[in-house]
Amino acid sequence: MIAKMTDLSDVRRPIDKANGLPNAHYTDETVFAEEGQALLARQWAGLAVAAEVPEVGDAKPISFLGMPLLLLRDRAGQVRVFQNICRHRGMILVSEPHRIEGAIRCPYHSWCYGTDGRLVSTPHVGGPGQNTHEGIDKSTLGLVEVRNHVWRDVVWINISGDAAPFEEVHADLIARWAEFDQPLYHGGMDSAFDLEVHCNWKLAVENYCESYHLPWVHPGLNSYSRLEDHYHIEAPDRFSGQGTRVYRQFTSADGGRFPDFDGLSEAWDTAAEYISVFPNVLLGVHRDHAFAILLQPAATDRTVEQVHLYYATPETDADLRAANAALWKTVFEEDIFVVEGMQAGRRAPGFDGGRFSPAMDGPTHLFHDWVAARIEAHRGTAQAAE
Protein backbone atom coordinates (compact mmCIF):
# COMPACT_ATOMS: atom_id res chain seq x y z
CA MET A 1 0.00 0.00 0.00
CA ILE A 2 1.50 3.29 -1.05
CA ALA A 3 0.87 6.24 1.22
CA LYS A 4 -0.67 9.42 -0.07
CA MET A 5 1.89 10.69 -2.55
CA THR A 6 3.71 13.93 -2.05
CA ASP A 7 5.77 15.56 -4.77
CA LEU A 8 9.39 15.56 -3.70
CA SER A 9 10.95 16.71 -6.94
CA ASP A 10 11.53 20.27 -5.68
CA VAL A 11 13.31 18.94 -2.61
CA ARG A 12 15.80 17.03 -4.72
CA ARG A 13 17.00 20.04 -6.67
CA PRO A 14 20.35 21.71 -5.95
CA ILE A 15 20.15 23.81 -2.81
CA ASP A 16 19.88 27.14 -4.60
CA LYS A 17 16.76 25.95 -6.37
CA ALA A 18 15.34 23.50 -3.85
CA ASN A 19 12.35 23.76 -1.56
CA GLY A 20 12.01 22.04 1.77
CA LEU A 21 9.77 19.06 2.40
CA PRO A 22 6.06 19.66 1.86
CA ASN A 23 3.76 20.31 4.83
CA ALA A 24 2.34 16.79 4.75
CA HIS A 25 5.69 15.44 5.91
CA TYR A 26 5.11 17.19 9.22
CA THR A 27 1.34 16.99 9.62
CA ASP A 28 -0.13 14.02 7.79
CA GLU A 29 -0.71 10.71 9.59
CA THR A 30 -0.37 8.65 6.43
CA VAL A 31 2.94 10.25 5.52
CA PHE A 32 4.09 9.82 9.13
CA ALA A 33 3.41 6.09 8.85
CA GLU A 34 5.15 5.93 5.47
CA GLU A 35 8.19 7.70 6.91
CA GLY A 36 8.15 5.27 9.82
CA GLN A 37 8.91 2.55 7.33
CA ALA A 38 11.06 4.42 4.81
CA LEU A 39 13.16 6.54 7.19
CA LEU A 40 13.22 4.56 10.42
CA ALA A 41 12.35 0.87 10.04
CA ARG A 42 14.47 0.40 6.92
CA GLN A 43 17.47 2.33 8.25
CA TRP A 44 19.61 2.13 11.40
CA ALA A 45 17.52 4.09 13.87
CA GLY A 46 18.48 4.99 17.42
CA LEU A 47 16.34 3.15 19.98
CA ALA A 48 18.05 3.68 23.33
CA VAL A 49 21.47 3.78 24.95
CA ALA A 50 23.17 0.71 26.38
CA ALA A 51 23.58 2.53 29.69
CA GLU A 52 19.84 2.09 30.20
CA VAL A 53 20.49 -1.61 30.86
CA PRO A 54 23.81 -1.47 32.72
CA GLU A 55 23.71 -4.86 34.48
CA VAL A 56 23.20 -8.43 33.28
CA GLY A 57 19.47 -9.19 33.23
CA ASP A 58 18.37 -5.56 33.10
CA ALA A 59 15.33 -5.30 30.88
CA LYS A 60 13.43 -2.26 29.67
CA PRO A 61 10.27 -2.27 27.56
CA ILE A 62 10.30 0.41 24.86
CA SER A 63 7.61 1.34 22.40
CA PHE A 64 9.12 2.43 19.09
CA LEU A 65 6.84 3.48 16.21
CA GLY A 66 4.11 1.75 18.18
CA MET A 67 6.05 -1.53 18.24
CA PRO A 68 6.54 -3.19 21.61
CA LEU A 69 10.26 -3.85 21.97
CA LEU A 70 12.38 -5.16 24.82
CA LEU A 71 15.88 -3.86 25.44
CA LEU A 72 17.89 -6.17 27.67
CA ARG A 73 21.39 -7.22 28.61
CA ASP A 74 21.74 -10.98 28.36
CA ARG A 75 23.70 -13.35 30.61
CA ALA A 76 26.79 -12.91 28.41
CA GLY A 77 26.61 -9.13 28.87
CA GLN A 78 25.46 -8.46 25.33
CA VAL A 79 22.76 -5.88 24.63
CA ARG A 80 19.83 -7.46 22.81
CA VAL A 81 16.58 -6.11 21.38
CA PHE A 82 13.56 -8.39 21.01
CA GLN A 83 9.92 -7.97 20.19
CA ASN A 84 8.39 -7.74 23.64
CA ILE A 85 5.74 -10.37 23.02
CA CYS A 86 5.23 -14.02 23.84
CA ARG A 87 5.28 -16.43 20.90
CA HIS A 88 2.18 -18.10 22.35
CA ARG A 89 -0.61 -15.53 22.47
CA GLY A 90 1.27 -12.34 21.66
CA MET A 91 1.04 -11.12 25.23
CA ILE A 92 3.35 -8.31 26.34
CA LEU A 93 6.13 -10.00 28.29
CA VAL A 94 7.72 -7.19 30.27
CA SER A 95 5.66 -4.16 31.24
CA GLU A 96 8.05 -2.31 33.56
CA PRO A 97 11.85 -1.97 33.64
CA HIS A 98 13.31 -4.56 35.99
CA ARG A 99 16.13 -7.04 36.39
CA ILE A 100 15.51 -10.54 35.05
CA GLU A 101 16.94 -12.85 37.70
CA GLY A 102 16.43 -16.10 35.81
CA ALA A 103 14.03 -16.35 32.91
CA ILE A 104 11.48 -14.03 31.30
CA ARG A 105 8.12 -15.52 32.27
CA CYS A 106 5.07 -14.53 30.30
CA PRO A 107 2.51 -13.33 32.84
CA TYR A 108 -0.33 -15.04 30.92
CA HIS A 109 0.47 -18.79 30.59
CA SER A 110 4.05 -18.66 31.88
CA TRP A 111 5.96 -19.63 28.78
CA CYS A 112 9.56 -18.87 29.78
CA TYR A 113 12.41 -17.39 27.77
CA GLY A 114 16.11 -17.04 28.45
CA THR A 115 17.71 -13.61 28.23
CA ASP A 116 19.15 -14.81 24.92
CA GLY A 117 15.59 -15.20 23.63
CA ARG A 118 15.43 -19.01 23.67
CA LEU A 119 12.07 -20.50 24.63
CA VAL A 120 13.04 -22.67 27.58
CA SER A 121 9.75 -23.91 29.01
CA THR A 122 6.12 -24.23 27.96
CA PRO A 123 4.37 -25.30 31.18
CA HIS A 124 1.33 -27.56 30.81
CA VAL A 125 1.40 -27.16 27.04
CA GLY A 126 0.61 -30.86 26.62
CA GLY A 127 -1.93 -30.88 29.47
CA PRO A 128 -1.56 -30.51 33.26
CA GLY A 129 1.97 -31.38 34.33
CA GLN A 130 3.00 -32.21 30.74
CA ASN A 131 5.34 -29.52 29.45
CA THR A 132 5.96 -30.75 25.94
CA HIS A 133 3.82 -31.45 22.93
CA GLU A 134 4.87 -32.76 19.56
CA GLY A 135 3.23 -29.78 17.90
CA ILE A 136 5.35 -27.29 19.85
CA ASP A 137 8.98 -27.12 18.73
CA LYS A 138 10.64 -24.80 21.23
CA SER A 139 13.68 -24.36 19.01
CA THR A 140 11.54 -22.47 16.49
CA LEU A 141 9.67 -20.32 18.99
CA GLY A 142 12.27 -18.08 20.53
CA LEU A 143 11.72 -14.36 20.92
CA VAL A 144 11.86 -12.44 17.67
CA GLU A 145 15.12 -10.51 17.72
CA VAL A 146 15.48 -7.08 16.18
CA ARG A 147 18.78 -6.54 14.41
CA ASN A 148 20.86 -4.16 16.46
CA HIS A 149 24.29 -2.61 16.78
CA VAL A 150 25.86 -0.59 19.58
CA TRP A 151 28.09 2.36 18.66
CA ARG A 152 28.95 5.26 20.93
CA ASP A 153 26.67 3.54 23.46
CA VAL A 154 23.66 4.12 21.21
CA VAL A 155 21.61 1.01 20.46
CA TRP A 156 20.82 1.28 16.77
CA ILE A 157 18.15 -0.98 15.31
CA ASN A 158 17.30 -2.02 11.79
CA ILE A 159 13.75 -3.25 12.05
CA SER A 160 13.43 -4.39 8.44
CA GLY A 161 16.60 -6.46 8.90
CA ASP A 162 17.90 -5.76 5.41
CA ALA A 163 19.94 -2.56 5.70
CA ALA A 164 23.64 -2.79 4.91
CA PRO A 165 25.75 -3.49 8.04
CA PHE A 166 26.01 -0.51 10.40
CA GLU A 167 29.80 -0.35 10.10
CA GLU A 168 29.41 -0.12 6.35
CA VAL A 169 26.64 2.48 6.34
CA HIS A 170 28.50 4.70 8.79
CA ALA A 171 32.09 3.88 7.87
CA ASP A 172 32.91 7.50 7.13
CA LEU A 173 31.53 8.81 10.41
CA ILE A 174 33.25 6.05 12.38
CA ALA A 175 36.50 7.03 10.64
CA ARG A 176 35.89 10.75 11.19
CA TRP A 177 35.56 10.22 14.94
CA ALA A 178 38.06 7.37 15.24
CA GLU A 179 40.00 9.30 17.89
CA PHE A 180 36.90 9.15 20.09
CA ASP A 181 36.64 5.40 19.72
CA GLN A 182 37.38 4.76 23.36
CA PRO A 183 35.32 3.95 26.46
CA LEU A 184 32.44 6.32 27.17
CA TYR A 185 31.09 6.60 30.70
CA HIS A 186 27.50 7.68 31.13
CA GLY A 187 27.26 10.40 33.77
CA GLY A 188 24.37 8.61 35.49
CA MET A 189 20.98 9.82 36.61
CA ASP A 190 22.01 13.47 36.69
CA SER A 191 23.29 13.25 33.11
CA ALA A 192 20.13 12.05 31.41
CA PHE A 193 16.95 13.97 30.77
CA ASP A 194 14.02 13.96 28.37
CA LEU A 195 12.49 16.90 26.57
CA GLU A 196 9.03 16.42 25.12
CA VAL A 197 8.51 18.76 22.21
CA HIS A 198 5.46 19.43 20.10
CA CYS A 199 7.00 19.00 16.70
CA ASN A 200 7.72 16.38 14.12
CA TRP A 201 10.99 14.58 14.83
CA LYS A 202 12.57 15.76 11.58
CA LEU A 203 12.43 19.40 12.68
CA ALA A 204 14.68 18.53 15.62
CA VAL A 205 17.16 16.94 13.20
CA GLU A 206 17.04 19.95 10.91
CA ASN A 207 17.55 22.48 13.67
CA TYR A 208 20.42 20.52 15.21
CA CYS A 209 22.51 20.15 12.11
CA GLU A 210 22.86 23.81 11.16
CA SER A 211 24.72 26.69 12.81
CA TYR A 212 22.83 29.47 11.02
CA HIS A 213 20.45 29.93 13.96
CA LEU A 214 23.06 30.05 16.71
CA PRO A 215 23.54 33.82 17.04
CA TRP A 216 19.79 34.38 17.22
CA VAL A 217 18.56 31.46 19.27
CA HIS A 218 21.60 30.88 21.47
CA PRO A 219 22.98 34.39 22.00
CA GLY A 220 24.92 33.13 25.01
CA LEU A 221 27.20 31.25 22.64
CA ASN A 222 27.99 34.44 20.72
CA SER A 223 30.46 35.73 23.25
CA TYR A 224 32.97 33.03 22.43
CA SER A 225 31.56 30.94 19.61
CA ARG A 226 30.58 33.24 16.80
CA LEU A 227 28.94 32.12 13.61
CA GLU A 228 32.17 32.50 11.68
CA ASP A 229 33.86 30.07 14.05
CA HIS A 230 31.60 27.28 12.80
CA TYR A 231 31.82 25.07 9.77
CA HIS A 232 29.39 22.78 7.98
CA ILE A 233 29.71 19.01 8.08
CA GLU A 234 28.14 17.45 5.02
CA ALA A 235 28.25 13.78 4.11
CA PRO A 236 25.58 13.27 1.45
CA ASP A 237 23.39 10.25 2.07
CA ARG A 238 24.76 9.73 5.58
CA PHE A 239 24.87 12.63 8.04
CA SER A 240 25.24 16.36 8.38
CA GLY A 241 26.05 18.82 11.09
CA GLN A 242 28.26 21.60 12.25
CA GLY A 243 31.56 22.04 13.98
CA THR A 244 33.17 24.79 15.99
CA ARG A 245 36.83 25.76 16.13
CA VAL A 246 36.64 27.57 19.44
CA TYR A 247 35.26 25.10 21.96
CA ARG A 248 36.16 26.08 25.50
CA GLN A 249 36.11 23.46 28.18
CA PHE A 250 33.37 23.67 30.76
CA THR A 251 35.00 25.07 33.89
CA SER A 252 33.56 25.44 37.38
CA ALA A 253 33.95 28.59 39.48
CA ASP A 254 36.90 27.04 41.27
CA GLY A 255 38.59 25.99 38.03
CA GLY A 256 37.48 22.35 38.00
CA ARG A 257 37.34 20.60 34.63
CA PHE A 258 36.45 17.17 33.29
CA PRO A 259 39.31 14.87 32.28
CA ASP A 260 39.97 14.73 28.54
CA PHE A 261 39.53 11.67 26.37
CA ASP A 262 42.90 10.00 25.89
CA GLY A 263 45.25 10.74 23.06
CA LEU A 264 43.22 13.27 21.08
CA SER A 265 45.10 15.22 18.46
CA GLU A 266 45.74 18.91 18.96
CA ALA A 267 42.88 19.96 16.70
CA TRP A 268 40.41 18.76 19.32
CA ASP A 269 41.82 21.15 21.93
CA THR A 270 39.39 23.77 20.68
CA ALA A 271 37.20 21.84 18.26
CA ALA A 272 33.82 20.25 18.84
CA GLU A 273 31.41 18.65 16.41
CA TYR A 274 27.65 18.17 16.37
CA ILE A 275 26.28 15.70 13.88
CA SER A 276 22.79 14.53 12.99
CA VAL A 277 23.16 10.85 12.17
CA PHE A 278 20.21 10.06 9.97
CA PRO A 279 17.55 9.28 10.76
CA ASN A 280 17.09 10.19 14.42
CA VAL A 281 20.29 10.41 16.47
CA LEU A 282 22.06 13.67 17.30
CA LEU A 283 25.62 13.29 18.55
CA GLY A 284 28.13 15.73 19.96
CA VAL A 285 31.82 15.28 20.77
CA HIS A 286 34.21 17.47 22.73
CA ARG A 287 37.65 16.85 24.21
CA ASP A 288 36.14 16.23 27.65
CA HIS A 289 32.58 15.02 27.16
CA ALA A 290 30.11 13.77 24.59
CA PHE A 291 26.40 13.45 24.27
CA ALA A 292 23.76 11.53 22.39
CA ILE A 293 20.21 12.68 21.77
CA LEU A 294 17.74 10.09 20.60
CA LEU A 295 14.63 11.39 18.93
CA GLN A 296 11.64 9.19 19.56
CA PRO A 297 8.85 10.00 17.10
CA ALA A 298 5.69 9.86 19.19
CA ALA A 299 3.26 11.41 16.70
CA THR A 300 3.30 13.64 13.63
CA ASP A 301 3.68 16.63 15.94
CA ARG A 302 5.23 15.15 19.07
CA THR A 303 8.78 14.00 19.75
CA VAL A 304 10.59 12.91 22.86
CA GLU A 305 14.23 13.98 22.92
CA GLN A 306 16.22 11.67 25.17
CA VAL A 307 19.50 13.27 26.14
CA HIS A 308 22.49 11.37 27.58
CA LEU A 309 25.83 12.89 28.59
CA TYR A 310 29.09 10.92 28.68
CA TYR A 311 32.57 11.44 30.08
CA ALA A 312 36.04 10.05 29.60
CA THR A 313 36.36 8.49 33.05
CA PRO A 314 34.00 6.46 35.24
CA GLU A 315 34.27 8.95 38.11
CA THR A 316 33.73 12.66 37.60
CA ASP A 317 32.84 15.51 39.92
CA ALA A 318 29.10 15.36 40.64
CA ASP A 319 28.63 19.13 40.90
CA LEU A 320 30.50 19.72 37.66
CA ARG A 321 28.43 17.03 35.96
CA ALA A 322 25.17 18.54 37.19
CA ALA A 323 26.24 22.00 36.04
CA ASN A 324 27.20 20.70 32.60
CA ALA A 325 23.87 18.87 32.26
CA ALA A 326 22.05 22.05 33.29
CA LEU A 327 23.99 24.07 30.70
CA TRP A 328 23.11 21.70 27.88
CA LYS A 329 19.51 21.48 29.01
CA THR A 330 19.29 25.26 28.78
CA VAL A 331 20.75 25.23 25.26
CA PHE A 332 18.40 22.47 24.09
CA GLU A 333 15.42 24.18 25.69
CA GLU A 334 16.29 27.36 23.80
CA ASP A 335 15.57 25.41 20.61
CA ILE A 336 12.08 24.31 21.62
CA PHE A 337 10.22 27.46 20.56
CA VAL A 338 11.91 27.19 17.16
CA VAL A 339 11.00 23.60 16.39
CA GLU A 340 7.49 24.08 17.79
CA GLY A 341 7.11 27.31 15.82
CA MET A 342 8.13 25.58 12.58
CA GLN A 343 5.67 22.77 13.37
CA ALA A 344 2.85 25.28 13.80
CA GLY A 345 3.98 26.94 10.57
CA ARG A 346 3.40 23.70 8.66
CA ARG A 347 -0.33 24.31 9.07
CA ALA A 348 -0.13 27.27 6.66
CA PRO A 349 -1.90 26.12 3.48
CA GLY A 350 0.26 26.20 0.43
CA PHE A 351 3.58 26.64 2.21
CA ASP A 352 6.08 25.46 -0.35
CA GLY A 353 8.54 23.94 2.11
CA GLY A 354 10.57 27.12 2.22
CA ARG A 355 13.77 28.21 0.50
CA PHE A 356 17.22 27.44 1.81
CA SER A 357 20.18 29.75 2.25
CA PRO A 358 22.61 28.27 -0.27
CA ALA A 359 25.47 29.39 1.98
CA MET A 360 24.15 28.43 5.40
CA ASP A 361 21.53 25.68 5.03
CA GLY A 362 23.59 23.00 3.33
CA PRO A 363 23.33 20.53 6.21
CA THR A 364 19.55 20.97 6.41
CA HIS A 365 19.05 20.59 2.69
CA LEU A 366 21.26 17.52 2.77
CA PHE A 367 18.89 15.95 5.32
CA HIS A 368 15.81 16.86 3.28
CA ASP A 369 17.43 15.33 0.22
CA TRP A 370 18.18 12.15 2.22
CA VAL A 371 14.55 12.00 3.36
CA ALA A 372 13.25 12.51 -0.17
CA ALA A 373 15.59 9.90 -1.63
CA ARG A 374 14.63 7.31 0.98
CA ILE A 375 10.93 7.92 0.50
CA GLU A 376 11.22 7.71 -3.27
CA ALA A 377 13.13 4.42 -2.92
CA HIS A 378 10.50 3.10 -0.52
CA ARG A 379 7.67 4.08 -2.84
CA GLY A 380 9.51 2.38 -5.68
CA THR A 381 9.78 -0.83 -3.68
CA ALA A 382 6.14 -0.67 -2.64
CA GLN A 383 5.02 -0.08 -6.22
CA ALA A 384 7.10 -2.99 -7.47
CA ALA A 385 5.50 -5.24 -4.87
CA GLU A 386 1.95 -4.36 -5.96
Next chain:
Amino acid sequence: MSDLESRLLAAHACGDRAALVTLYSAAAEDAAEDEARYFYLTQAYVYALEDGHPQAPALRARLVAAGRESA
Protein backbone atom coordinates in the same frame (compact mmCIF):
# COMPACT_ATOMS: atom_id res chain seq x y z
CA MET B 1 -8.69 -24.07 52.76
CA SER B 2 -5.57 -25.94 53.84
CA ASP B 3 -2.64 -24.20 55.39
CA LEU B 4 -0.58 -24.94 52.27
CA GLU B 5 -3.20 -23.36 50.03
CA SER B 6 -3.33 -20.28 52.23
CA ARG B 7 0.43 -19.92 52.13
CA LEU B 8 0.47 -20.38 48.36
CA LEU B 9 -2.13 -17.66 47.89
CA ALA B 10 -0.17 -15.37 50.17
CA ALA B 11 3.04 -16.06 48.24
CA HIS B 12 1.25 -15.36 44.94
CA ALA B 13 -0.22 -12.16 46.36
CA CYS B 14 3.16 -10.73 47.25
CA GLY B 15 5.08 -12.26 44.34
CA ASP B 16 7.40 -14.24 46.60
CA ARG B 17 8.90 -16.55 44.01
CA ALA B 18 11.24 -18.36 46.38
CA ALA B 19 8.29 -19.23 48.61
CA LEU B 20 6.30 -20.39 45.58
CA VAL B 21 9.14 -22.77 44.67
CA THR B 22 9.12 -24.21 48.19
CA LEU B 23 5.35 -24.40 48.55
CA TYR B 24 4.64 -25.90 45.12
CA SER B 25 7.41 -28.43 45.73
CA ALA B 26 5.71 -29.34 49.00
CA ALA B 27 2.37 -29.64 47.22
CA ALA B 28 3.98 -32.02 44.73
CA GLU B 29 5.25 -34.21 47.54
CA ASP B 30 1.75 -34.36 49.05
CA ALA B 31 0.02 -35.18 45.76
CA ALA B 32 -1.57 -38.59 45.53
CA GLU B 33 -1.55 -38.88 41.75
CA ASP B 34 1.02 -38.29 39.04
CA GLU B 35 -0.95 -35.66 37.18
CA ALA B 36 -1.28 -33.49 40.26
CA ARG B 37 2.33 -34.18 41.32
CA TYR B 38 3.78 -33.07 38.02
CA PHE B 39 1.40 -30.15 37.80
CA TYR B 40 2.77 -28.83 41.10
CA LEU B 41 6.35 -29.69 40.19
CA THR B 42 5.91 -27.73 36.96
CA GLN B 43 4.62 -24.77 38.93
CA ALA B 44 7.63 -24.97 41.23
CA TYR B 45 9.99 -25.32 38.26
CA VAL B 46 8.58 -22.29 36.40
CA TYR B 47 8.92 -19.99 39.39
CA ALA B 48 12.40 -21.37 40.05
CA LEU B 49 13.30 -20.70 36.44
CA GLU B 50 11.99 -17.14 36.63
CA ASP B 51 13.79 -16.54 39.89
CA GLY B 52 17.13 -18.06 38.90
CA HIS B 53 16.55 -20.28 41.93
CA PRO B 54 19.19 -22.91 42.73
CA GLN B 55 16.52 -25.64 42.71
CA ALA B 56 15.65 -25.02 39.04
CA PRO B 57 18.07 -27.60 37.57
CA ALA B 58 16.97 -30.31 40.00
CA LEU B 59 13.28 -29.64 39.38
CA ARG B 60 13.88 -29.69 35.67
CA ALA B 61 15.77 -32.97 35.95
CA ARG B 62 12.81 -34.57 37.76
CA LEU B 63 10.41 -33.43 35.08
CA VAL B 64 12.70 -34.61 32.29
CA ALA B 65 13.14 -38.00 33.98
CA ALA B 66 9.37 -38.34 34.14
CA GLY B 67 8.99 -37.46 30.48
CA ARG B 68 7.25 -34.20 31.42
CA GLU B 69 9.87 -31.79 30.07
CA SER B 70 12.17 -31.92 27.06
CA ALA B 71 15.75 -32.86 27.74
